[in-house]
Amino acid sequence: MVSKRFVLKRLMLLVPVLFGVATFVFAILHLAGGDPARIIVGQRASEETVRQVQRELGLNDPILVQYGRFLLDVIQFDFGNSYQISKGNPVRDVLATRLPVTVELALYGQTVGLLLGIPLGILSAVKQDSLLDHTTRVGALAGISVPIYWSGPILILLFAGYFDIFPAAGRIGSTIFLDNQWTLAFDVGQYTVTIARDLPLTGMVTIDTLLLGREEAFFSAVMHLFLPVVTIGVYSMALISRMMRSSMLEVIRQDYMRTARAKGQGAKITIMKHGFRNAMIPVITVVGIQFGTLLGGAVLTETVFGIGGIGTLIVDAIGATDYPVVQGAVLTFALLFTLVNLGVDITYSYLDPRIQQ
Amino acid sequence: MSWGMADDDKSVERRDFLKTAGATAAAATTAVTAGCVSGGGEETTTEGDGDDGGNGDGSDGGDGDDGGSMSGTLVYARGDHPENYDPQQTTSGEVAKVTNQIYDQLIQFQPGSGGALTDGLAKADGWELSGQTATLQLKEDVTFHDGSDFTAADVKATIRRFTDENYSNYLGTENASGYAGFTFGNWIDDIDASSEYEVEFTLTQKYAPFLRNLAMFAAAILSQDQITSLDDQTQLGTNPIGTGPFEFDELDNANQRVRLTGNGDYFGEGPNVSEVIFKTIGQNSSRAQDVINGDSHITDNLDAESSSSIEESDTAQIKSKPGINTGYMAFNMARVEAFRDRKVRRAVSLAVNTEAIVNDIYQGFAVQTGQPLPEGVMGRNPNVDPYPTDKDQAQTLLEEAGATDLSFELATFSNPRGYNPSPIQTANQVKSDLESIGMSVEVNQFSTFSSYLEYTSAGKHDACFLGWYTDNADPDNFLYVLLDPKVDMDAVPDGQDWVSFDTEGYSTLNVGGWANTDYMQLVRDAQQSYDESARKQKYQQASKLAHDEAPWVFVDHAKTLRGINEAVSSSSFTVSSVGGPFLELVELN
Numbered sequence: 003m004v005s006k007r008f009v010l011k012r013l014m015l016l017v018p019v020l021f022g023v024a025t026f027v028f029a030i031l032h033l034a035g036g037d038p039a040r041i042i043v044g045q046r047a048s049e050e051t052v053r054q055v056q057r058e059l060g061l062n063d064p065i066l067v068q069y070g071r072f073l074l075d076v077i078q079f080d081f082g083n084s085y086q087i088s089k090g091n092p093v094r095d096v097l098a099t100r101l102p103v104t105v106e107l108a109l110y111g112q113t114v115g116l117l118l119g120i121p122l123g124i125l126s127a128v129k130q131d132s133l134l135d136h137t138t139r140v141g142a143l144a145g146i147s148v149p150i151y152w153s154g155p156i157l158i159l160l161f162a163g164y165f166d167i168f169p170a171a172g173r174i175g176s177t178i179f180l181d182n183q184w185t186l187a188f189d190v191g192q193y194t195v196t197i198a199r200d201l202p203l204t205g206m207v208t209i210d211t212l213l214l215g216r217e218e219a220f221f222s223a224v225m226h227l228f229l230p231v232v233t234i235g236v237y238s239m240a241l242i243s244r245m246m247r248s249s250m251l252e253v254i255r256q257d258y259m260r261t262a263r264a265k266g267q268g269a270k271i272t273i274m275k276h277g278f279r280n281a282m283i284p285v286i287t288v289v290g291i292q293f294g295t296l297l298g299g300a301v302l303t304e305t306v307f308g309i310g311g312i313g314t315l316i317v318d319a320i321g322a323t324d325y326p327v328v329q330g331a332v333l334t335f336a337l338l339f340t341l342v343n344l345g346v347d348i349t350y351s352y353l354d355p356r357i358q359q
Numbered sequence: 360m361s362w363g364m365a366d367d368d369k370s371v372e373r374r375d376f377l378k379t380a381g382a383t384a385a386a387a388t389t390a391v392t393a394g395c396v397s398g399g400g401e402e403t404t405t406e407g408d409g410d411d412g413g414n415g416d417g418s419d420g421g422d423g424d425d426g427g428s429m430s431g432t433l434v435y436a437r438g439d440h441p442e443n444y445d446p447q448q449t450t451s452g453e454v455a456k457v458t459n460q461i462y463d464q465l466i467q468f469q470p471g472s473g474g475a476l477t478d479g480l481a482k483a484d485g486w487e488l489s490g491q492t493a494t495l496q497l498k499e500d501v502t503f504h505d506g507s508d509f510t511a512a513d514v515k516a517t518i519r520r521f522t523d524e525n526y527s528n529y530l531g532t533e534n535a536s537g538y539a540g541f542t543f544g545n546w547i548d549d550i551d552a553s554s555e556y557e558v559e560f561t562l563t564q565k566y567a568p569f570l571r572n573l574a575m576f577a578a579a580i581l582s583q584d585q586i587t588s589l590d591d592q593t594q595l596g597t598n599p600i601g602t603g604p605f606e607f608d609e610l611d612n613a614n615q616r617v618r619l620t621g622n623g624d625y626f627g628e629g630p631n632v633s634e635v636i637f638k639t640i641g642q643n644s645s646r647a648q649d650v651i652n653g654d655s656h657i658t659d660n661l662d663a664e665s666s667s668s669i670e671e672s673d674t675a676q677i678k679s680k681p682g683i684n685t686g687y688m689a690f691n692m693a694r695v696e697a698f699r700d701r702k703v704r705r706a707v708s709l710a711v712n713t714e715a716i717v718n719d720i721y722q723g724f725a726v727q728t729g730q731p732l733p734e735g736v737m738g739r740n741p742n743v744d745p746y747p748t749d750k751d752q753a754q755t756l757l758e759e760a761g762a763t764d765l766s767f768e769l770a771t772f773s774n775p776r777g778y779n780p781s782p783i784q785t786a787n788q789v790k791s792d793l794e795s796i797g798m799s800v801e802v803n804q805f806s807t808f809s810s811y812l813e814y815t816s817a818g819k820h821d822a823c824f825l826g827w828y829t830d831n832a833d834p835d836n837f838l839y840v841l842l843d844p845k846v847d848m849d850a851v852p853d854g855q856d857w858v859s860f861d862t863e864g865y866s867t868l869n870v871g872g873w874a875n876t877d878y879m880q881l882v883r884d885a886q887q888s889y890d891e892s893a894r895k896q897k898y899q900q901a902s903k904l905a906h907d908e909a910p911w912v913f914v915d916h917a918k919t920l921r922g923i924n925e926a927v928s929s930s931s932f933t934v935s936s937v938g939g940p941f942l943e944l945v946e947l948n
Contacts, residue, residue, distance in 0.1 A: 034806075034807075034810065036807050036809035036810035036813060037809060037810075037812070037813040038809070040809060040812050040813055040816065041808075041809040041812075042533065042534075042536075043450075043535070043536055043537040044450030044536050044537035044538070045450070045537065045812060045868065046450065046536075046537035046538060046540075046541040046830075046868070047536070047537025047539075047540065047541070048537075048540060048866070049816070049865075049867060051532060051537065051539075051540065052816075054532045054533075055532055055533045058531075058532060058533040059533060083593075084442075087441065087442060088441075088442035088443060088612070089441075089442075089443040089445075089448050089449070089534070089593065089596070090443060090448070090534065090591070090593025090594065090596070091442065091443070091593075091597075096442070096612070099612045099613050100612070100613065102613070103613055155642070155644055155645070158644070158645055158648055159648070162648050162652060163648055163651065163652075166652065169649070169652065169654055170640075170645050170648035170649045170652055170654065171640040171642075171645045171646070171648075171649050171654075172614065172638060172640070172649075172654075173613075173614050174614060175654075176432075176434045176616075176636055176638050176654055176655065177432050177434070177634075177636060179609060179611060179616075179618060205613055207614075305641050305642055306642050306645060307640075307642075307645060308615070308638075308639060308640030308641060308642065308645055308646070308649075309615075310440060310612065310613065310614060310615035310639060314615075314641060317641075318439065320807065321774070321807055321808070321809075322809070323807060323809035323810070
């Protein structure tokens with residue numbers, strides 16, 4: 003059982019972390035230079051126009067005033083309006099549209115990593131120094147070493163180009179659009195009654211297509227997400243399998259494992275019942291940290307596969323000196339990362355109650 | 360009883376309905392717990408094909424076939440997905456290629472002509488520029504996508520929204536793009552729209568390029584009804600309503616797509632397809648592969664490698680045309696004393712191997728040049744060749760100027776741009792060429808284009824790379840805009856051909872401080888001349904003068920490339936140099 007005090011303590015720690023990230027992002031952006039006003043009005047605007055826009059956006063105010071204003075807004079989760087990427091629209095809305103895209107990619111990537119990494123890690127440990135172990139090790143090292151910006155295009159070249167099995171880019175077929183309006187029509191005597199409603203969607207294509215019962219769209223979404231998920235998942239799988247292997251090797255040698263075997267329990271049951279849960283503790287920690295890496299990896303994966311999540315948004319916003327969008331996106335990443343780690347801490351303490359002490 | 364989705368009326372079995380209903384409830388929960396809230400650069404790049412860049416003659420483009428038969432969905436893949444499609448709020452070419460489908464201008468560029476003008480919302484032969492007055496007769500029976508009639512009042516409201524601070528629906532200085540003054544504000548004194556189908560502009564001065572300005576993407580005509588109905592003008596770009604061949608249908612930001620549907624009531628030629636989808640793939644190689652696979656039909660902004668992969672495929676092809684753009688390295692005379700000596704500038708121009716840059720680094724996707732204007736634009740001087748690479752002569756000139764041990768900073772941006780697809784490699788080539796004649800060059804690399812522009816606009820560089828894509832295919836758009844300092848003639852001291860960046864009226868689009876009064880006189884006279892042959896002559900003289908005085912190292916004019924899938928009827932797609940893309944003419948096989 004996880005104590006409330008433990009969770010509360012962890013939640014309180016989020017405040018200084020997010021404050022630190024906010025300050026860091028603000029400082030980096032303002033130190034990096036670049037004039038948002040010039041980007042907004044473009045090369046063709048006169049210097050006078052640029053100065054006027056700077057005044058109107060408050061870019062000429064002392065840096066501390068700008069910082070104070072920024073913090074005050076951030077507390078209310080208000081990052082202002084986008085300067086350029088989604089000009090005039092609240093950053094909050096932009097993030098709400100883009101966040102599910104990245105989360106969907108990262109979740110599937112993590113799932114692939116876990117589903118492949120854990121069994122491979124266990125098998126490697128159990129069959130230590132076998133051909134399987136060596137093969138897994140080489141595969142894992144390759145998975146960690148090969149950068150996404152190389153593996154992504156190679157997968158596209160092979161599976162979208164040479165074999166032509168998967169699409170090269172995007173999240174769903176070019177011509178498939180999801181309409182979330184549903185109609186209920188039924189006959190009452192000679193009349194037909196129609197009720198039309200807009201239903202909320204999650205923003206995750208694989209889920210939304212299922213919700214709407216669009217089988218062809220779901221299939222298209224799966225085919226589109228396959229390569230990016232594999233790209234990101236292999237990286238995750240590599241680290242998880244290595245961690246699982248070393249953790250399991252350590253657990254296998256514990257006295258309680260030997261005792262269980264001495265009592266006559268089968269090898270498989272001993273490993274799965276006694277070994278697995280104990281070996282998972284360090285793996286869970288890695289998964290938490292890994293999720294952050296996956297979010298970072300999403301920046302590259304999204305760019306390579308033409309997926310418009312937060313990763314692409316950050317890259318575009320940095321290029322466009324869109325301060326509000328960069329600040330909002332980085333803080334959202336930070337919040338997500340810390341929340342996932344909070345989840346990891348809670349799981350961790352559930353697996354090993356001593357940690358709460 | 361039957362359940363169906365609104366879009367395709369697909370019937371669903373009861374069991375499926377129950378499953379779906381359950382899933383929907385789960386989705387709603389997911390959305391709530393996730394805390395989701397629903398809702399919802401590069402400068403404009405207009406590319407050249409090298410035809411006559413002179414003022415158009417209003418040749419009749421012909422009225423259309425009232426929409427004709429529309430079939431098929433055309434998918435256009437691009438590299439970026441802006442979320443606001445208001446032509447007055449942007450300088451982005453990615454926005455322009457969408458808004459050009461939705462809106463019309465009063466006068467338009469002829470598809471594939473490279474800058475010749477044709478009728479848009481103004482009647483064929485229905486425009487006149489005389490003295491400080493431009494008069495345009497407007498087409499009748501043109502309607503906006505919302506069904507309202509197009510009249511002169513729409514023209515006036517459009518321009519006032521963009522430029523008039525006293526207009527109740529003014530867009531605001533912080534929202535309007537730099538095109539506000541550049542296209543209209545600097546040149547229009549008054550607009551008379553008292554007649555329903557005639558509009559008269561009173562100009563601030565005689566200004567020959569004015570009609571071409573009316574054809575720029577930023578001069579798209581908006582609906583007065585929409586303008587006046589909006590409480591927040593910045594929101595116009597999320598539901599743009601124009602008179603163009605395609606209507607705005609859906610902005611799908613999560614999937615980085617825009618869907619347009621064919622306008623069956625379009626007054627011009629086309630559209631031939633019922634739907635156009637703009638999708639976004641940032642990576643060039645992925646975008647090229649998408650076209651090869653047929654998931655997209657047309658793409659642009661390709662680099663050499665991606666173009667090659669398309670060319671080598673069996674299912675797609677590359678179409679290219681010379682571009683109306685220029686890439687250069689500017690000397691900052693306001694900062695580096697040595698650059699004020701023409702011999703030094705010429706020496707650098709002779710030492711830099713621009714032929715190697717164009718052929719080896721840009722891999723032949725650009726042409727070498729020795730003057731600001733590209734092929735086909737009025738005023739390009741046919742007798743001016745690129746500077747040859749002659750390091751001996753360069754050395755001699757440097758010795759004569761006493762600048763043999765010159766060292767300077769060369770500022771460059773990092774990300775590829777059309778006119779300079781490999782800025783770092785180009786900078787290294789320049790560095791290596793100049794170091795071989797004893798100069799010392801320090802390359803100063805900027806990671807974002809905005810910080811780069813801020814730096815060069817402030818005149819902090821010794822020398823810098825820059826370039827320009829035309830807005831209206833007029834020579835004034837290069838020769839006056841980029842090389843005239845826009846200061847009073849009297850502000851240039853006698854015997855001096857440069858001014859400092861803080862001189863009153865100075866335009867930082869001239870990043871070199873060059874202020875040659877002979878040149879300034881030529882381009883200013885040409886700007887106010889309505890005699891085309893006299894104008895052409897002045898621009899040719901100005902081009903020769905620019906070549907001889909070498910305020911820039913003239914590097915290249917990039918070609919315009921498009922990747923086309925075999926599903927597109929090849930003859931129906933024309934690579935557009937300026938304006939467009941003209942997707943209303945495209946047919947699918």
